[in-house]
Amino acid sequence: MPDAGRRDAQAKGFLNHMADKEQQPGSSERAGEVPQAEKKLHEAVCVLLVELCERFTFFGIVCNMILFCTLKLGYRSYQAAMVNMCFVGTSTLTPVLVGWLAEYLVGRTKLVCICMFLHFLGTALLPVVSFPFEDVHVDRRHILLTLPKREQKIVFYFALLTASLGIGGIRAIVCPLSAYSLEDCGPKELLSFFNWFHWLVNLNSAVVFVSISYIQQSVARNLGFLIPFVSGLMAMITIYMVRGEMIYKPKTDSSLLTTFGVIFSALRTCCMRYRYLSTALASWLDHAKENHGGHYTETQVEGTKSLARLFPLFTFQVLYRTCIMQIPSGYYLQTMNSNLHFSGYVLPVAAMNVISIVPLLILVPILECINSWLFSSKDTGHSPTIYIVVGHVSAALSVLVAGFSEIHRKHFPQVEQTLSEEVLLVSSMPCFHLAPQYILLGVAEALVTPSCSLLSFWLVPQRMRGISMHFLALFNGAGCFMGALFVQTAHTGTQGNWFPHLLHEGKLERFFFFLASLMMVNTLGFWTIAHRYNLHEDCTNEFRGSLLPGEKLLKHEKAIKHYNAVLESSPILEKT
Numbered sequence: 001m002p003d004a005g006r007r008d009a010q011a012k013g014f015l016n017h018m019a020d021k022e023q024q025p026g027s028s029e030r031a032g033e034v035p036q037a038e039k040k041l042h043e044a045v046c047v048l049l050v051e052l053c054e055r056f057t058f059f060g061i062v063c064n065m066i067l068f069c070t071l072k073l074g075y076r077s078y079q080a081a082m083v084n085m086c087f088v089g090t091s092t093l094t095p096v097l098v099g100w101l102a103e104y105l106v107g108r109t110k111l112v113c114i115c116m117f118l119h120f121l122g123t124a125l126l127p128v129v130s131f132p133f134e135d136v137h138v139d140r141r142h143i144l145l146t147l148p149k150r151e152q153k154i155v156f157y158f159a160l161l162t163a164s165l166g167i168g169g170i171r172a173i174v175c176p177l178s179a180y181s182l183e184d185c186g187p188k189e190l191l192s193f194f195n196w197f198h199w200l201v202n203l204n205s206a207v208v209f210v211s212i213s214y215i216q217q218s219v220a221r222n223l224g225f226l227i228p229f230v231s232g233l234m235a236m237i238t239i240y241m242v243r244g245e246m247i248y249k250p251k252t253d254s255s256l257l258t259t260f261g262v263i264f265s266a267l268r269t270c271c272m273r274y275r276y277l278s279t280a281l282a283s284w285l286d287h288a289k290e291n292h293g294g295h296y297t298e299t300q301v302e303g304t305k306s307l308a309r310l311f312p313l314f315t316f317q318v319l320y321r322t323c324i325m326q327i328p329s330g331y332y333l334q335t336m337n338s339n340l341h342f343s344g345y346v347l348p349v350a351a352m353n354v355i356s357i358v359p360l361l362i363l364v365p366i367l368e369c370i371n372s373w374l375f376s377s378k379d380t381g382h383s384p385t386i387y388i389v390v391g392h393v394s395a396a397l398s399v400l401v402a403g404f405s406e407i408h409r410k411h412f413p414q415v416e417q418t419l420s421e422e423v424l425l426v427s428s429m430p431c432f433h434l435a436p437q438y439i440l441l442g443v444a445e446a447l448v449t450p451s452c453s454l455l456s457f458w459l460v461p462q463r464m465r466g467i468s469m470h471f472l473a474l475f476n477g478a479g480c481f482m483g484a485l486f487v488q489t490a491h492t493g494t495q496g497n498w499f500p501h502l503l504h505e506g507k508l509e510r511f512f513f514f515l516a517s518l519m520m521v522n523t524l525g526f527w528t529i530a531h532r533y534n535l536h537e538d539c540t541n542e543f544r545g546s547l548l549p550g551e552k553l554l555k556h557e558k559a560i561k562h563y564n565a566v567l568e569s570s571p572i573l574e575k576t
Contacts, residue, residue, distance in 0.1 A: 046237055052204050053234035054170045057123050058091060059208040060230075061163060063350035066332050071422045073153060078491040078499045081329035082484040087160050088325065089480030094168020096470045100256055108173055115169020116235040122163025129156050170234070187458050187535045188375040191384070192368060194450035199364040202445075206357045209350045259467055262288045262296050262304040303464045310456060310468060313533055314475040316392075316526040317452060320444075321479025322486065323395040323519055327356055327441060329483065330499075330512065331402060331434065337424075337503045338409060338431040340417060347431065349419070355435050359442035367446065384451040385530035391447035392526060396519035398440035403512035405434050410504055427504065455533050486515065 062084060069080035098115065102108045129152055185193065262285065269287035285305050288296045332349060340347045367387075412429040452472065460468045490498040490511050498514075500506025 049237050050170060050234050051201075053230050053237070054119075054167060055201055055204050056208055056230050057119070057163075057234070058167055059205045060212045061123070061126060061160075062088060062328055063209050063212060063353070064348070066328070067336065067349060067419065071419065073156065074149065076501045077333050077503075078487050078496075078501070081333065081499075082487050083160075084328050084332075085325050085480050085484040085487070087164060088328065089477045089484070090161075090164040091167045092473055092477035092480060094164050095172035096168075096256065096473055098165070098168040099172035099470065102169075102173055111169060112173050112238060115166045115173070116238055117166075118162040119166025119170065120232055120235055122159045122161070122166055125155055125159035126163070129159065170238070187454060188371065190458060191371055191450060191454045194453045195364045195367060195371075198445075198449055199361060202357045202360050206354045206361070209353045209357075210348070256467055256470055258296070258300055259304050259307060262301055263308075265295055266301075303461055303467075306460045307464055307468055307471065309532070310459060310471070312529050313452070313455060313526075314471055316522055316529075317448075317472070318475055318479040318482055319519055319522040320392055320395055320448060321476050322483040323399055323515065324441060324445065325480050325483040326399060326402065326512075326515070327353060327438070329487065330508065331437065331441075333503060334402070334406060334409065334434055334508070335431050336419070337426045338434065339412075339415065339426060339428050340419075340431050342430075342432075346418070352431060352434065352438060356438040356442035356445070359439050360446040363443065363446040384455055384535065385533050387447040387451040389523065389527050389530060391444040391451075392519065392523040394440045394444040394447070396516050396523055398437045398444065399512050399519060400516040401440060402434075402437040403509040403516065405437060406503070406509040406512065408433065414504065425504075458535065459533065486511075490514075 065084045065087065066077075066080040069075040069083055070077060075083070098111065102111045266285045266288035270284050283305055285301055285308060288304075289298055289301050290296065291298075331352070335352045336349045340349065409427045409429045412427045414425045415428045417424050417426045453469070456468045456472045457465050487499050494507075494510075497506050498511040499508060
């Protein structure tokens, strides 16, 4: 008993010493807790506002680009679809490029100002390109301002390029995913965050598709200047964040260039060893380690190995993203060539996109309830991959239904319809007959995108999470460009039959059937490897690898702080 009492006294003395050690430097921190909390709240509000403004301008550009390209610039339908998909793909890839520039060449603060200027310039030039088609009356004289087609296209492409570069800078510097402080979140909280984040973004896009598309198409195209106004508002908020030092500065312990360097170094060393000296290693990436003839540390190589295990997951998302890109391309052309009249009004073409957003807005609260039940049970490992498989099946069914809808649309007689003061011959089939294909793609987005984000974020070490999300963006952008390549190949290979300019003169349904068959094969391929990606602790440890000494120390320090907080709030220890 005396020995036990002595040990208890020593333990209490040690705990009190640790608590005093934590409290001494933290006494001044407690006084600044309120200002720090207020700053974090302001930062979160500013990031959210900038995110919503950026999405508003992005969807405002995308929503009626095909209509503008075909009716005003004289493009063929397949060319307009390719321009739209390439713009979306470029806007997806530029955050990766701009993030690298911010870290190694320019600096974050300077690059924020440059990107905001490019964003405002691009969004301001776009309505200027369309403005010359309006009649202008000056001092009772009728003046028709016109630009030659060549100069107009140059300005148009320059505006799209500058806008996409600005969008990339905003997403990479002002609104990166790491700015939301997700490091200490578990898989349940992460999936909930991704669900509601995409829910909010899609709610914003629904407002854009209904309001801006109607303004641009029917009321007054000059009111498209509302887009650069929102861009300017976003610039002012960002400048306020820069002045208040609220721009997020990520950790620089890993980079995209280091990851690519590890891969290329391993390939080069592996080829040399295979040619001259064969050595058996656990992974081909181990050839990049310093102790195996490479130039990179074990920490860098192990992080790249955990990321390389996600490459099959990323690869199977490329064709899925191509299917999603049918909404602003193939589906848009189908809607544009259908009857848009409803109760005496002409619906904007892009308003049909809202039908694909409604299932997502409805499903997210339902999925939250399902996730709460799944994560509370013992077996929670397969839920994200099940969502992805079901979403891929839904995307394949959507494209298949689009093919049958195209056949059904041609059975209706043609009528005249006015869009942007241009009279077009379209099918008399009501556009709402196309609703099933939009709904199926909306269901797919609600299931796939948050689940892929969760797996890409959770199954890698903390130091590699930003790089993992960059690679996911790279593969998503590749899906957009693959969609443009499919359209070009289908048009050229079939002499315009599979992707015609006038839909009633071609066989667009064959393009949809071909894409649906590819997507079904893609779904079966992912289903065969889906068991690799679950949230069981064994699988997570296999992906992340063993903790490095720095991570072990950080985890130990967090445990000590949590333990001290418990000791401070314990009434039993206070009495003793």
